Amino acid sequence: MIKKILYGVIFSACSISINHAQVKAPAPCGPVPSENQMRVQEMEAYAFVHFSLNTYTDQSWGFGDEDVKLFNPEKADCRQWARICKESGMKGIIITAKHHCGFCLWPSKYTEYSVKNAPWKNGKGDMVREMADACKEYGLKLGIYLSPWDRNSKDYGKPEYITYFRNQLTELLTNYGEIFEVWFDGANGGDGYYGGANETRKIDAKTYYDWKKTYALIHKLQPNCVIWNDGGDRGDLRWVGTEEGSVGETNWSLLNATGDVPWNNLHFGVENGNAWVMAEVNTSIRPEWFYHPNEDTKVKTVPQLMDLYYNSIGRNGTLLLNFPIMPNGLIHPTDEKNALEFAKAVKESFAVNLALNKKAKASDVRGNSSKFAAAMAVDGKKNTYWATGDHTKTASLTIDLGKPTLLNRFLVQEYIRLGQRVKAFTVEAFVDGNWKEIARATTIGYKRILRFPAVKAAQVRFTITDSKCNPLISNIGIYDAQVFLNAPSVIRNQSGEVTITTNDIGPIFYYTLDGSEPTSSSTNYTGPFSADGKVTLKAISYDPTSRKSSPVALEKFDVSKKAWKLVGINDDKAAAILDGDPASVWHQRDKKMPVDLVVDLGKSYPVCGFKYLPDQNKWSSGIITTYKFYVSDDNTNWKLVDQGEFSNIKNNPLMQIKTFAPVLARYIKLRALKNTFGDDVAGYAEVDVITK
Numbered sequence: 001m002i003k004k005i006l007y008g009v010i011f012s013a014c015s016i017s018i019n020h021a022q023v024k025a026p027a028p029c030g031p032v033p034s035e036n037q038m039r040v041q042e043m044e045a046y047a048f049v050h051f052s053l054n055t056y057t058d059q060s061w062g063f064g065d066e067d068v069k070l071f072n073p074e075k076a077d078c079r080q081w082a083r084i085c086k087e088s089g090m091k092g093i094i095i096t097a098k099h100h101c102g103f104c105l106w107p108s109k110y111t112e113y114s115v116k117n118a119p120w121k122n123g124k125g126d127m128v129r130e131m132a133d134a135c136k137e138y139g140l141k142l143g144i145y146l147s148p149w150d151r152n153s154k155d156y157g158k159p160e161y162i163t164y165f166r167n168q169l170t171e172l173l174t175n176y177g178e179i180f181e182v183w184f185d186g187a188n189g190g191d192g193y194y195g196g197a198n199e200t201r202k203i204d205a206k207t208y209y210d211w212k213k214t215y216a217l218i219h220k221l222q223p224n225c226v227i228w229n230d231g232g233d234r235g236d237l238r239w240v241g242t243e244e245g246s247v248g249e250t251n252w253s254l255l256n257a258t259g260d261v262p263w264n265n266l267h268f269g270v271e272n273g274n275a276w277v278m279a280e281v282n283t284s285i286r287p288e289w290f291y292h293p294n295e296d297t298k299v300k301t302v303p304q305l306m307d308l309y310y311n312s313i314g315r316n317g318t319l320l321l322n323f324p325i326m327p328n329g330l331i332h333p334t335d336e337k338n339a340l341e342f343a344k345a346v347k348e349s350f351a352v353n354l355a356l357n358k359k360a361k362a363s364d365v366r367g368n369s370s371k372f373a374a375a376m377a378v379d380g381k382k383n384t385y386w387a388t389g390d391h392t393k394t395a396s397l398t399i400d401l402g403k404p405t406l407l408n409r410f411l412v413q414e415y416i417r418l419g420q421r422v423k424a425f426t427v428e429a430f431v432d433g434n435w436k437e438i439a440r441a442t443t444i445g446y447k448r449i450l451r452f453p454a455v456k457a458a459q460v461r462f463t464i465t466d467s468k469c470n471p472l473i474s475n476i477g478i479y480d481a482q483v484f485l486n487a488p489s490v491i492r493n494q495s496g497e498v499t500i501t502t503n504d505i506g507p508i509f510y511y512t513l514d515g516s517e518p519t520s521s522s523t524n525y526t527g528p529f530s531a532d533g534k535v536t537l538k539a540i541s542y543d544p545t546s547r548k549s550s551p552v553a554l555e556k557f558d559v560s561k562k563a564w565k566l567v568g569i570n571d572d573k574a575a576a577i578l579d580g581d582p583a584s585v586w587h588q589r590d591k592k593m594p595v596d597l598v599v600d601l602g603k604s605y606p607v608c609g610f611k612y613l614p615d616q617n618k619w620s621s622g623i624i625t626t627y628k629f630y631v632s633d634d635n636t637n638w639k640l641v642d643q644g645e646f647s648n649i650k651n652n653p654l655m656q657i658k659t660f661a662p663v664l665a666r667y668i669k670l671r672a673l674k675n676t677f678g679d680d681v682a683g684y685a686e687v688d689v690i691t692k
């Protein structure tokens with residue numbers, strides 16, 4: 001063996017043209033992905049569908065006592081879901097077989113709380129079966145979401161429940177063909193129906209589920225299945241610490257196999273982690289996971305979906321994109337339209353790889369071998385790669401595009417079967433006789449895509465400036481991709497002054513105040529303007545050079561807040577609650593729960609709902625989870641008009657919208673009963689009312 005290595009070293013040092021069979025492949029660097037993980041990584045994008053009793057109650061989390069009779073999707077068509085997912089570029093679908101409410105979309109033998117007691121198909125339906133059949137027909141893989149937290153089961157919290165959970169898992173992993181991924185959501189708010197007990201049950205997620213045995217069961221029943229788990233033992237894939245649709249720009253596919261996983265590890269991975277746990281970016285095409293009619297105008301637009309693409313697949317993650325199913329059993333036409341246009345935009349953006357088979361020269365090639373030459377990075381083949389010598393951790397590769405070419409995207413992939421290595425790199429373009437840096441980033445992993453303003457150049461230089469081991473680059477792509485304008489952000493402050501902004505560079509804005517669609521002939525925004533009281537504002541960004549417009553931003557502002565006063569609060573900073581700016585927050589820290597926030601609206605209005613925006617930093621304290629909402633006309637006699645939970649507010653800190661029958665009121669009181677930290681802090685980014 002030693003002889004062989006020595007021979008190899010001497011041979012490569014002395015020779016110019018080499019027989020590549022004699023240059024040894026590089027050794028793995030740290031943990032490497034399993035075949036199952038590779039398969040899922042290469043799928044890149046797959047879908048979620050969220051459908052359950054919540055769909056009929058307009059909730060995010062069911063309590064577990066919702067009536068099974070509500071479930072009657074008269075047009076349910078899993079083939080429509082599969083077609084849309086397929087046409088959107090998704091390679092599989094993960095269905096919420098059982099969400100936290102415990103209702104089963106398949107006729108489980110182990111509970112009555114399932115489709116078998118629903119009016120849908122007279123109790124003869126099986127949505128998981130229909131999903132499995134549709135996936136097969138459309139060439140998609142099937143995945144299963146099975147919530148460990150079950151707010152219906154009388155046994156939840158007891159050892160018996162674990163048997164119940166495994167029995168259900170066995171049904172799902174035995175009767176529906178091959179399953180590519182199981183998804184075990186860690187969410188658990190404690191309280192639930194629990195067979196009529198209506199109480200709070202606390203479990204220790206680390207020990208209660210005894211995941212080791214469950215994992216063994218999965219491996220036995222479905223050897224090709226990957227496990228996603230954010231609650232207990234490490235699975236094959238990890239949550240990225242947010243549901244908004246992005247993983248860290250630095251993203252290692254590694255974690256430590258044991259111990260706690262702090263948020264930054266979820267979001268960025270761990271450079272020297274000892275287990276391969278790749279990142280999966282899960283987000284919904286709407287703000288929420290289940291269907292809510294009031295989100296029909298909030299479906300992610302093509303520019304937002306493109307950002308999502310770059311922030312997930314373009315950052316070494318997979319994309320798990322959710323489609324909520326409507327009560328009739330179909331995906332909404334807007335979701336379909338936007339998803340299909342998104343797929344088209346991705347396809348067109350990456351249709352022409354300007355680097356493919358172009359001349360490439362590397363500063364270092366492993367053993368001077370053609371097997372590891374620079375050309376291997378631009379040959380379009382995923383299993384060939386450019387490699388440097390074992391001890392070369394910095395190197396560059398120059399691509400000759402042949403003629404001055406417009407480019408605005410750089411894509412690069414490592415040969416991750418031998419581990420993730422690159423820690424930092426730059427991209428330069430040869431412009432006017434000089435190398436000009438156009439982008440710089442940290443990790444690469446399976447795939448990294450960098451965006452930069454368009455530049456015209458005939459040569460591009462990719463330089464690895466730091467790496468854990470010698471870099472192995474399997475693919476480089478250079479593109480002139482489509483550029484989209486995002487809908488602008490619109491905010492209105494307490495005095496009724498509207499400000500329109502964007503993160504894009506260059507566009508101008510047009511808006512309307514009468515509900516009509518804005519165009520470049522509408523009112524031009526020249527700076528903050530006054531638009532107080534009930535107003536429907538629509539605005540677009542517009543690029544005068546390309547004459548392209550963004551999607552429309554829509555804001556429905558309610559009554560004037562000019563006369564509003566926070567009662568009993570003597571801190572000027574509390575104005576953040578009413579300033580319309582989602583980024584500013586105020587916390588009450590000096591009281592014990594329940595903590596009240598009272599607002600004097602200045603005069604009586606027919607109030608029929610309220611809005612609560614939590615601190616947008618979801619790791620901050622003061623995010624209210626359980627509330628009561630009161631109204632009054634005199635600040636003395638209060639009437640309780642609504643109470644409940646802000647479900648899933650920790651993972652997804654959206655604007656919470658609650659409605660109730662209209663009631664005349666001058667004062668409102670939001671009472672915080674619990675928060676995500678279990679302490680006494682109550683925080684507010686915004687509080688608003690909805691009036692009739």
Ligand code: FUL
Nearest residue numbers: 060185186187289648651
């Ligand atoms: C979360 C859940 O609580 C949501 O309802 C949703 O299912 C999402 C995918 O995971 O943690």
